[in-house]
Amino acid sequence: MPEGHTVHRVARLFHALFVGRTIEALSPQGRFSQGAASISGRSIVAVDAVGKQLFMDLDNDLIVRVHLGIYGAWDVTTHPDNAEVAQILTSLGAPRSRARRFGEWEGDHDAPDIFPPPPVGQVRLRLVADDVVADLRGPTACEVITREQADAIRHRLGPDPLVMTGARGQRVFTERLLGTKRPIGLVLMDQSVVAGIGNVYRAEILFRHRLDPYRPASSHSPEVAGALWKDWGSLLRDGIATGVMLTRDDLSPSERKKALRSAQNRHWVYKREGKECRVCGSVVAMDVMSARKLYYCPYCQAS
Numbered sequence: 001m002p003e004g005h006t007v008h009r010v011a012r013l014f015h016a017l018f019v020g021r022t023i024e025a026l027s028p029q030g031r032f033s034q035g036a037a038s039i040s041g042r043s044i045v046a047v048d049a050v051g052k053q054l055f056m057d058l059d060n061d062l063i064v065r066v067h068l069g070i071y072g073a074w075d076v077t078t079h080p081d082n083a084e085v086a087q088i089l090t091s092l093g094a095p096r097s098r099a100r101r102f103g104e105w106e107g108d109h110d111a112p113d114i115f116p117p118p119p120v121g122q123v124r125l126r127l128v129a130d131d132v133v134a135d136l137r138g139p140t141a142c143e144v145i146t147r148e149q150a151d152a153i154r155h156r157l158g159p160d161p162l163v164m165t166g167a168r169g170q171r172v173f174t175e176r177l178l179g180t181k182r183p184i185g186l187v188l189m190d191q192s193v194v195a196g197i198g199n200v201y202r203a204e205i206l207f208r209h210r211l212d213p214y215r216p217a218s219s220h221s222p223e224v225a226g227a228l229w230k231d232w233g234s235l236l237r238d239g240i241a242t243g244v245m246l247t248r249d250d251l252s253p254s255e256r257k258k259a260l261r262s263a264q265n266r267h268w269v270y271k272r273e274g275k276e277c278r279v280c281g282s283v284v285a286m287d288v289m290s291a292r293k294l295y296y297c298p299y300c301q302a303s
């Protein structure tokens, strides 16, 4: 599932590509025809992300909310002859790219030389503006809502370190984390406690702090909560900058460079079940916690 860093990257890209421009909106698949019609021909005035939610504000006071969920992805394609828009994509860290996918996996995708490219597969929403096409496939949510509805959704979400900055974010996170007896491994994925953490960051943050995923969240100190909050903020910023969830902090600069290119050495425990823990050498475990796979080291993360 795409985590908070991906959604923030999409928000930044869409801000650069679409804000201030009139867009054409379509639903080639047909499931979003009415929603697309209500925003087509309008201009986008703002794009932002909170956790895994993307909000695009139109000049008619309607807002498009998108949650990619587990399978959702955006494909952004620029005109083959327009180097300027391709450059905006490139500035996100996609060398000489004119087509890029943002989903669970991020990277360049093939694009035909015809522009706009014919829709492939189940495109729920297609946004077109000035030599750019963004196709949305497989989202959990794609809806047109009012400002009041958007505010209510934002209000229900836990803090996102890039949105609720400074001491306030840490205070709200600490209150919510320590206010529940549920296992901390569950609580870190609860979007009303903290927004943007998914399965990869959950497992890796718990390992980085050597925390037992099964221990009640409420049993931790405010100092631990503060450290988790700050760590999540720095991981999120790094993920936004690189487009990669690189969570190991024991790598040399050259190892880090390598890990940015290949997934093998990025993580402490995520998807490493049965392998040796990089710290203690015991076997990394995988359990199912609330229908999601949980990876941890039973020795390093014992209570």
Ligand SMILES: [Zn+2]
Pocket (backbone or CB within 6 Å): 277, 278, 279, 280, 281, 282, 297, 298, 299, 300, 301
């Ligand atoms: Zn270990």
